[in-house]
Amino acid sequence: MAKQILLKNIEVPGLASFGVYRQLGGYSAVEKALANYTPDQVTNEVTRSGLRGRGGAGFPAGMKWGFIDKKTENPRYFVCNFDESEPGTFKDRHIGQLNPHQLIEGMILGSYALGAKTSYIYIRGELFYVLRIIEKAIDEAYKNGFLGNNILGSGFSLDLYCQPGAGAYICGEETALLESLEGKRGNPRIKPPFPAVVGLYGCPTVVNNVETIAALPWIINNGGEAYAEIGIGNSKGTKLISACGHINKPGVYEIELGLPVEEFIYSDQYCGGIRNGNKLKAVVAGGSSVPILPANLILKTAAGETRFMSYESLSEGGFQTGTMLGSGGFIVMDETACIVKNLLTFAKFYHHESCGQCSPCREGTGWMEKILHRIESGHGTMKDIDLLVDISKHIEGNTICPLGDAAAWPVASAIRHFREEFEEHVKLQKCPF
Amino acid sequence: MPLLKVTIDNIEVEVEAGTTIMNAARKIGGSVVPPAMCYYSKLEGSGGKCRTCLVKVAKGSSKDTRPMPKLVASCRTLVQDGMVVENRTSPEVMENRRAITEFLLLNHPLDCPVCDQAGECHLQDLSYEHGLEETRTEEDRRTFEPVDIGELIKLHMNRCILCYRCVMVADQITDKRVHGVLGRGDHSEISTQIAKAVDNDFSGNMIDVCPVGALTDKTFRFKSRVWFTKPFDAHRGCTKCGGKTVLWMKGDEVLRVTGRKDKYGELEEFICNSCRFEHKETADWVIEGARNIERHSVISQNHYEKLDLPENAVEGK
Numbered sequence: 144m145a146k147q148i149l150l151k152n153i154e155v156p157g158l159a160s161f162g163v164y165r166q167l168g169g170y171s172a173v174e175k176a177l178a179n180y181t182p183d184q185v186t187n188e189v190t191r192s193g194l195r196g197r198g199g200a201g202f203p204a205g206m207k208w209g210f211i212d213k214k215t216e217n218p219r220y221f222v223c224n225f226d227e228s229e230p231g232t233f234k235d236r237h238i239g240q241l242n243p244h245q246l247i248e249g250m251i252l253g254s255y256a257l258g259a260k261t262s263y264i265y266i267r268g269e270l271f272y273v274l275r276i277i278e279k280a281i282d283e284a285y286k287n288g289f290l291g292n293n294i295l296g297s298g299f300s301l302d303l304y305c306q307p308g309a310g311a312y313i314c315g316e317e318t319a320l321l322e323s324l325e326g327k328r329g330n331p332r333i334k335p336p337f338p339a340v341v342g343l344y345g346c347p348t349v350v351n352n353v354e355t356i357a358a359l360p361w362i363i364n365n366g367g368e369a370y371a372e373i374g375i376g377n378s379k380g381t382k383l384i385s386a387c388g389h390i391n392k393p394g395v396y397e398i399e400l401g402l403p404v405e406e407f408i409y410s411d412q413y414c415g416g417i418r419n420g421n422k423l424k425a426v427v428a429g430g431s432s433v434p435i436l437p438a439n440l441i442l443k444t445a446a447g448e449t450r451f452m453s454y455e456s457l458s459e460g461g462f463q464t465g466t467m468l469g470s471g472g473f474i475v476m477d478e479t480a481c482i483v484k485n486l487l488t489f490a491k492f493y494h495h496e497s498c499g500q501c502s503p504c505r506e507g508t509g510w511m512e513k514i515l516h517r518i519e520s521g522h523g524t525m526k527d528i529d530l531l532v533d534i535s536k537h538i539e540g541n542t543i544c545p546l547g548d549a550a551a552w553p554v555a556s557a558i559r560h561f562r563e564e565f566e567e568h569v570k571l572q573k574c575p576f
Numbered sequence: 577m578p579l580l581k582v583t584i585d586n587i588e589v590e591v592e593a594g595t596t597i598m599n600a601a602r603k604i605g606g607s608v609v610p611p612a613m614c615y616y617s618k619l620e621g622s623g624g625k626c627r628t629c630l631v632k633v634a635k636g637s638s639k640d641t642r643p644m645p646k647l648v649a650s651c652r653t654l655v656q657d658g659m660v661v662e663n664r665t666s667p668e669v670m671e672n673r674r675a676i677t678e679f680l681l682l683n684h685p686l687d688c689p690v691c692d693q694a695g696e697c698h699l700q701d702l703s704y705e706h707g708l709e710e711t712r713t714e715e716d717r718r719t720f721e722p723v724d725i726g727e728l729i730k731l732h733m734n735r736c737i738l739c740y741r742c743v744m745v746a747d748q749i750t751d752k753r754v755h756g757v758l759g760r761g762d763h764s765e766i767s768t769q770i771a772k773a774v775d776n777d778f779s780g781n782m783i784d785v786c787p788v789g790a791l792t793d794k795t796f797r798f799k800s801r802v803w804f805t806k807p808f809d810a811h812r813g814c815t816k817c818g819g820k821t822v823l824w825m826k827g828d829e830v831l832r833v834t835g836r837k838d839k840y841g842e843l844e845e846f847i848c849n850s851c852r853f854e855h856k857e858t859a860d861w862v863i864e865g866a867r868n869i870e871r872h873s874v875i876s877q878n879h880y881e882k883l884d885l886p887e888n889a890v891e892g893k
């Protein structure tokens with residue numbers, strides 16, 4: 144059984160209540176840190192753990208904390224990114240809904256390390272029921288002296304708020320999130336400056352993903368080094384994977400980074416294999432934004448080596464033959480899946496979610512959707528396939544935020560690996576599935 | 577402060593720290609200047625959106641000589657000492673500019689013959705210089721009904737390229753947040769809440785900053801093609817603004833009053849609505865002389881050639 148850090152107690156009834164969480168050892172990391180560690184020592188433990196951001200980009204958390212401007216007189220903020228809306232990704236919800244105190248404990252630790260006196264959990268608008276659960280947990284934490292003034296007599300005070308968004312994928316991009324949190328339209332900011340210098344209300348700010356923050360209590364309790372012993376290469380610790388699609392056991396799994404992809408898909412402990420004994424066709428390994436890979440390339444690299452669930456192994460081969468770990472949204476397709484139709488669904492999503500600030504993304508996402516719609520419904524031409532590649536190339540890298548890239552990569556990779564299937568749609572003048 | 581040296585398309589220029597690549601290029605002038613559809617030097621926070629000004633940074637600085645991994649928006653990227661920038665000399669930049677132009681035209685009606693902005697439209701100029709000769713789209717464009725923004729301004733969303741300039745004018749001239757963009761992506765539109773900024777005496781400047789025919793002057797709409805009018809610099813003693821304007825005349829008739837624009841199409845000064853909309857008699861103005869339009873588009877073609885000649889300049893009234 145793989146090491147369980149995030150989901151260890153997830154099935155304990157009543158875990159969302161303060162009493163049960165506390166009984167299982169909850170909030171001991173806050174007690175430990177406030178009594179024995181300076182804020183910088185907390186940061187050091189996180190740096191030592193090798194924990195990388197679980198929101199998609201995989202940026203080392205300790206290093207990000209190190210960038211925060213501690214010299215200014217201005218307040219500093221710690222913000223949790225709970226906007227989780229990438230198609231295929233539903234891991235943060237699992238924590239927020241079933242174990243909210245773990246997230247709150249992480250928020251207290253991060254805020255202490257960064258010197259934030261006010262912190263926010265920004266939650267996706269559609270997750271209103273989770274907001275209610277978190278708000279109740281925040282109330283309990285205040286009542287029990289873990290939030291508010293002078294926590295545990297340490298002199299450290301913290302106010303924590305949970306703020307719902309209005310339901311926009313783009314508000315998961317950290318600077319759009321900050322705009323939205325300030326009450327403005329959620330347009331991504333032009334960087335630099337980065338949030339560590341100019342963040343919420345112009346003050347130094349760190350934004351981290353729910354899963355990143357939820358790992359903090361364990362790291363403080365057990366030490367950064369213990370965390371770094373789990374995993375492989377520069378992929379330390381455990382990762383939540385939300386698995387869905389044509390598998391026998393969809394769900395949220397905690398894996399040790401470094402698990403072979405094949406084991407993850409076929410072992411009964413995880414996905415339990417492909418439904419009805421069907422053949423594996425393709426996998427989108429890290430949420431809708433990352434390149435799709437055909438079965439042969441997801442199980443083994445182009446060089447014929449075993450592919451592992453880790454940042455490095457999944458990106459082995461670059462975009463030609465590799466992909467990314469991303470947010471951990473693992474979408475599996477069997478032989479009955481139509482790649483074009485699946486891609487059209489993604490394209491619709493990006494078109495709908497583009498904020499529209501910059502012209503390549505605003506216009507290109509809609510254009511790609513229309514062309515894909517044409518191909519899928521049997522009205523496409525061979526030229527359309529090349530046109531799609533051309534459009535995706537001119538969006539990629541030319542936009543303010545990575546949503547443009549996220550819209551372009553799935554298109555480019557689907558055509559790279561499944562071109563015949565697009566051509567078949569054109570030749571038959573209909574979808575062959 | 578020591579000056580920073582930057583090379584753009586093989587031409588070296590020295591600028592102060594804090595200068596953008598765009599403004600360094602404007603200091604050199606000529607074809608080295610990237611086109612700007614959203615940046616507007618007088619509007620705080622503008623730029624970064626349209627991406628027509630993307631350039632290649634072949635060398636980051638003398639300290640860090642690496643090239644930048646992606647093309648950068650020249651209007652929002654600061655110059656470093658020793659930086660080497662490629663604009664027109666980079667095939668990659670030109671290729672992407674073609675693509676950006678195509679993106680901007682994707683939802684823009686190709687009906688310049690019936691658009692009031694034709695002849696002084698920056699998108700027309702951009703397409704002329706960087707666009708493809710034919711369109712690769714067969715999809716429907718998005719359509720809206722034209723709406724009034726107050727009594728004096730017409731908004732035609734079909735033509736809007738969402739550059740946010742008008743929004744920033746509204747932001748700058750009012751201290752309340754009374755305007756904005758509604759919706760997302762290619763379904764977003766300039767909010768008619770912007771109408772609330774129209775009470776403001778300077779709202780007419782939104783027309784002048786609009787690079788396309790999305791915001792037009794209702795007192796001038798369809799009165800004349802702009803190239804059939806003659807521009808004259810004029811002024812009047814105005815208590816609200818500097819009163820320095822351009823009169824667009826046909827014979828003795830003042831068809832339109834606008835602010836004075838520099839060679840990048842930017843207003844030199846905002847003018848007030850009273851000067852713009854209420855003073856349409858020649859008697860209201862002291863006419864300084866014919867205005868030389870330094871643009872390469874339709875507006876400066878044909879019969880304006882003569883206006884460049886000193887003997888044809890009209891002095892006084």
Ligand SMILES: Cc1cc2nc3c(=O)[nH]c(=O)nc-3n(C[C@H](O)[C@H](O)[C@H](O)COP(=O)(O)O)c2cc1C
Nearest residue numbers: 196197198224226227228315316317351352355546
């Ligand atoms: C379009 C877009 C959507 C994003 N959505 C999320 C999200 O829902 N949750 C998240 O944690 N990060 C999201 N990110 C990444 C954030 O910008 C940011 O990198 C992350 O929150 C940092 O936290 P981490 O370092 O702990 O991963 C998104 C990025 C982009 C470009």
Ligand code: SF4
Nearest residue numbers: 498500501504542544
């Ligand atoms: S890339 Fe798309 S989502 Fe990101 S800022 Fe540009 S238009 Fe908005």
Ligand code: SF4
Nearest residue numbers: 736737739740742786
């Ligand atoms: S109406 Fe004109 S100025 Fe306003 S955003 Fe559209 S194009 Fe820009």
Ligand code: FES
Nearest residue numbers: 624626627629651
């Ligand atoms: S002018 Fe620079 S991005 Fe528009």
